Amino acid sequence: MLLAKAIGVELNLKKTSILDGDHLKPEFLKMNPQHCIPTLDDHGFTLWESRAILAYLQSQYGKHExxxxxxxxxxxxxxxxxxxxxxxxxxxxxxxxxxxxxxxxxxxxxxxxxxxxxxxxxxxxxxxxxxxxxxxxxxxxxxxxxxxxxxxxxxxxxxxxxxxxxxxxxxxxxxxxxxxxxxxxxxxxxxxxxxxxxxxxxxxxx
Missing domain, CATH: 1.20.1050.10 (Glutathione S-transferase Yfyf (Class Pi); Chain A, domain 2)
Incomplete structure (x- = not known):
């Protein structure tokens, strides 16, 4: 979220409560079978693991090398x-x-x-x-x-x-x-x- 703010990417945040088991619901498991957060869905391209997401967001949308x-x-x-x-x-x-x-x-x-x-x-x-x-x-x-x-x-x-x-x-x-x-x-x-x-x-x- 911090990096997205820095590079001007607007996130459509979906609250996912582990305590309520949201990450184990069928729709989430279909997107991410490892059911971990954060998970990114960029127009059908899904990615999880926060450090991988950082690299992707910057590589895809960042303007400052x-x-x-x-x-x-x-x-x-x-x-x-x-x-x-x-x-x-x-x-x-x-x-x-x-x-x-x-x-x-x-x-x-x-x-x-x-x-x-x-x-x-x-x-x-x-x-x-x-x-x-x-x-x-x-x-x-x-x-x-x-x-x-x-x-x-x-x-x-x-x-x-x-x-x-x-x-x-x-x-x-x-x-x-x-x-x-x-x-x-x-x-x-x-x-x-x-x-x-x-x-x-x-x-x-x-």
Missing amino acids: SLYPKDPKKRAVVDQRLYFDYGLHRRQYCSILCERYPTIFQKIPGNPKDLKKLEEAFAFLENFLTCSAWVAGDRITIADYAVITSVSTAEVLGFPVDNYHKVARYLSKARKEMAGYEEINHSGCLAFKKIMDSGRASFDRR
Whole structure:
């Protein structure tokens, strides 16, 4: 949604509630048999996995090559950061969500080793930002639209992002410079936290 805002693509959003099982309905499974979100339907062309969608939207509709450079080496760095974000997202799931919301997810407490891995991932991110303002260079790329959602989600769930000064500065920069950051990303983070807190409270009452 952030990238679409940046490149001027108007999305026809279809609310899909996992909690209500919308992703398992026949019409959704016909479009995406892996039943994951987000899923993109571009005039009959369907695609899922958010990082693949980022690359497609920019390649198909973006006007500024710098968001996903065609130069093989520059693009490779962007791709590497996208893959790194996948690992960051998974570590975030294991360490924060399973530690703080175990009854909702795995019904087991989080493993301290998972938190250590998340801390290591943030240390790597801190290193990426040592010599550049954005994760793949001095100009924003599609990798930033992936990484920033992971970082901001970790922050709203209580991970001490401020302990990583360059990452904290990066998050502050994104808040100021990414079009639609507050209404799209930050509001989404808060809504996600509210759902998680509500679910935990429900299980606690039982």
